[in-house]
Amino acid sequence: MFDELVDNGAWSPTDSTASATVLVIGDAPEWVATVSSTLESTPEPLTVETEADVDSALERLRADVIDCLLCRVDSFDRTQTALDRSADELRPPPIVCWGTADEPGSVLENGAADVIDPSLADDRARVVARRIRTVAERYRAARSATTYWSIFEHLPDAAVVHDQSGSFLEVNREVSTLLGYDEATLYDLSVDDLETTFDAEALESMVVELEPGESKTVEGRNERADGTEIPVRVSFRRIDDGTGPRVIASLRDLSELKARERDLERSLDLLEQTEEIANAGGWELDVRSDSLRLTDGTRHILGLEADATPTIDDVLMKYHPSDRSRLDEAVSAAIQTGVGFEEMARLETTDGPVRQLRLRGEAYQRNGETVRLRGAIWDVTDWMEAQSELNQREAHLSQAQSVANIGSWSKDLQSDEISWSDEVYAIYGLERDDETIDHQRFLSLVHPEDRQRVDREWERAKRGAPYDVEHRIVTTDNETKWVRQKAELSFADGEPVSAIGVVQDITDRKTYERRLEAQNEHLEILNRIVRHDVRNRMNVIAGYAALLEERSDEPTPLAETIRSVADELVSISERIRTANQLLSDETEVIPLPVDLLVEDALDEVTETHDELEYDCDLDDGLWIWGSEAIGLALENVLENAIEHNDASTPRIEVTADAAPDDDVVILEVADNGPGVPPTERELLTGDRQRSQLEHSSGLGLWLVDWIVSSVDGSLSIDTDDGDGTAITFAFPAAAPTDVTLPCER
Incomplete structure (x- = not known):
């Protein structure tokens, strides 16, 4: 049962930080030096010793504690035979073979603890060192253990031995830690009492179906002593020791792993939703294998089926013919130089208009060689159309502002920074520069006689009053203009935070208003003359005409005509008065x-x-x-x-x-x-x-x-x-x- 536990990988030494001693055997000095320096350069706790041949290695084993032997594959048989001859006098450590074997399985069956591919040494030295250390530590632990219980109790995972029906025969202390039961209680229970995913019949069927020495791993859920359940991964092997089928099993708590899997699922779901919302996707090109991986978002954008396995050339053919060579050159340059790229390209579709895509790629290198390209892709057609429309609107707005002599502005009250449109600069006679427009600079452009009033109106607007003010400005050419300022302020928690406004050059209107006021004043004077002086004088004329008629014994047509004309002029005066009232009221x-x-x-x-x-x-x-x-x-x-x-x-x-x-x-x-x-x-x-x-x-x-x-x-x-x-x-x-x-x- 000791060998079963060791071979199943269920045991590891309790002190994983102690340095393991590795003896490298080889008659090629260059190979020995390369392997030794590679292993010693890793952070794994290894002590590396060397010997030129097997006989020297046996002498070292008799004198020193060696945890692992490392030799080339082609010298494994010779090394193994020499160790077998010395098995009676010493306990040989495990042998790790370095090299490429035609049939690695046969080498392992003949007693090798591991076979390491030499190609791993360049870029995965730590992985190689860790595998060697693992083999060494297993041997060291086995060597230090003298009884089955010393091994069983020191397993890092919960381990149990039970019969075919599931009744516990042996448990280590990790089982009590994992499930919360004391050891005596566990012996009164069976697997069926703890397992909630599979029933007793299913569990027994799993054991019966296994051949002696055959292993199996399943995932289930175990009920703890406090009534809660935890997900577990159970690796078990069937053994026959002459007393009937037995099962040795290790249990590992998957709570943290399942939580990470759920987080990963949520992240993947979030990625899918983000790609869908952003109309974006991701991709990866393995340069060595020339294989291409695409996210669902990228497949959707390119119009590919979910199970399609396109090559980089297949994808390039989907783009507009005028863009293909440029994209191909960008990818090739990124592979050669290790410098990323960003391009715009058109995508041809079979059921709609050409789409506009933005592509970005980053190169990842190892030992100065680009091994993969990773990047993103965005469908920016709608954005570009909206941007084009926005540019047109901005152009139209700018033109309209210029024609109407109206400019727009915005202000951030927190930073006191004011942004002007081009027309505002034109109205004030200023050129765009790097100098910030703030309230004080704005006031410096206001006519001195109007500054106090303008500032007062702005302070009132910050308290919620409307901001609509006409005032004079003085341009850099010392020209005085009249402008009208109107703005709407935005508030948060009762405090003003921003403002959007317009400014209009009303100089011509003011000039016209002053001229109109003067004309109206002149008309009012004339109207008073017509209404008062003409009316009074016509009344005098009419009175004298009537007096002439009264004093004359004969009819006087001349006097009658004078009176008639005077009455008509008075009537005209009244109509002028009425017209004046209609104009005024x-x-x-x-x-x-x-x-x-x-x-x-x-x-x-x-x-x-x-x-x-x-x-x-x-x-x-x-x-x-x-x-x-x-x-x-x-x-x-x-x-x-x-x-x-x-x-x-x-x-x-x-x-x-x-x-x-x-x-x-x-x-x-x-x-x-x-x-x-x-x-x-x-x-x-x-x-x-x-x-x-x-x-x-x-x-x-x-x-x-x-x-x-x-x-x-x-x-x-x-x-x-x-x-x-x-x-x-x-x-x-x-x-x-x-x-x-x-x-x-």
């Missing part, structure tokens, strides 16, 4: 009843024109959107129809109805007069400029059109010479209010 649009508007307008004109005949036909419940000036417009139209009517009896027809399809109300005023003169109609059709008013009645129609247009209405004229005129209003329809005022006739 903001129009308030409200719902108005059509019947009440018409009734009030008719009442006004009939007070001074009692000879008027009229007919009113209005649909019920008509309301329009209008202003208080609408009544004045109706009065002007009615008065115009009466005053310029050459019929013996002026007659007016007023109609109103709704046009549901257009959501408007149509109001028409028709008369039996001679019609509106062409020059006055042209004022409304746009064929004549309003500055070309040639008659006082033209001013009236102009005011009517102005009033109607101010409430989004329209006005049209239909006239036939000698057959009357029809003036049609179209007003936006409004919903009736709670109180409807009827038109009484």
Whole structure:
């Protein structure tokens, strides 16, 4: 049973740090020196001794403690035979063969402890040294152990011996440590009591199926004394010692390994998801074998099946013909120089447009030779399209800012750093440089008389107030400009953190506003003269004309004409006053009843024109959107129809109805007069400029059109010479209010 334990690798010395002594046997000094220096250069605890032949080695074994012999494969038989002859007087250590054997298995069967391929010595010296040390340590432990129990108890893994039914015959102390049971309790249990993955029948079947000396390894779960379960790996061998089948088994706790496997699975899952989200993948090219490994993400990008095994040439053929040679040269250069590469290439697809890929590779070398390339691949088609669109938008924005003379800026309030667009630099007359734009530099460009106000408005904006300020700046050329600054600030936890704003050059607008203000001031003075001085003087003229008529016994046509003209000029003055009010006051649009508007307008004109005949036909419940000036417009139209009517009896027809399809109300005023003169109609059709008013009645129609247009209405004229005129209003329809005022006739 001792040999079974040793051969199964279930035992190792308790002191794994002690140096093992290796005796290298060989008659080739160069080979002996190379092997000795290779083993001694590793960090493994080995002491290397040398002898030129087997006889010298036997003498050394009689005098010194040697844990392992190392010889070439072609001298193994000679060395083994010499050791066998001396087995009675000394216990020979194990032999490790160095070299390539045609049949390594036969060498091991003939007694060699291990066969080491010499090609491993160049780049895996420590692995070779560790294998030799392992063989040496096994022998040293076996040599130091005198009984079966010294071996069994010192196994690093939990070890048990049980019969075919699973009852424990022997257990070492590691079993108690692993499962939490004391030794006496374990002897009362069986494998079936602990194993939760396999039942008793399955366990016994595994043992029966094994041939004597045959081993098997399975993974299961064992229940501990505290009721918890742990994953275990069980390696067991069947032995027959004359008393029936026995099983010796070692148990290893896989909890940490399983945890690492779960972490690995999660990492692989995360990698797959990351590749899918990023539209990316990874690849590795083994330069020596010319084999290519691809991740699932790379296969997806290249359109490869999951089980496909493409070569590097197969992959290159998937790229655009114009890009293949460049990529091939990049890979070849990376292999030759060990310097990585980064390239852009187009990928041809069978079911869609050409895709844009970004490729990156890194070279990994060993002893100055590139052994593999590893890299990543990204499908950047969507990103490049978005970048192209962004570049276009930025170009359009820059052009639009230049055309509109508007620039944009952003500010990080934590760093006090301001970023300007190109147009802002142009407005301020500055060139882009490395100097940071901050609040103080910005204020230095503000006109000295405006700095305090601008800074105050900015501080208010940082407390949540709107930031919209007009101020002057002084450029580097000492030019004064007017700009408008407007910004929105972002806050976090009540504190301002950033701002985005625009700045517009409004110098031309300010110049125009100043000129307009001056013009308005002049017009206001002129208006006061017209309203006050002309009106007063016309009243004086009218008074004197009336006095002349009173003092004359005969009719005085001249005085009557003077008075009539004076009254007309006073009327014109009133219309100018009305126009001035419309210019000055903001129009308030409200719902108005059509019947009440018409009734009030008719009442006004009939007070001074009692000879008027009229007919009113209005649909019920008509309301329009209008202003208080609408009544004045109706009065002007009615008065115009009466005053310029050459019929013996002026007659007016007023109609109103709704046009549901257009959501408007149509109001028409028709008369039996001679019609509106062409020059006055042209004022409304746009064929004549309003500055070309040639008659006082033209001013009236102009005011009517102005009033109607101010409430989004329209006005049209239909006239036939000698057959009357029809003036049609179209007003936006409004919903009736709670109180409807009827038109009484």
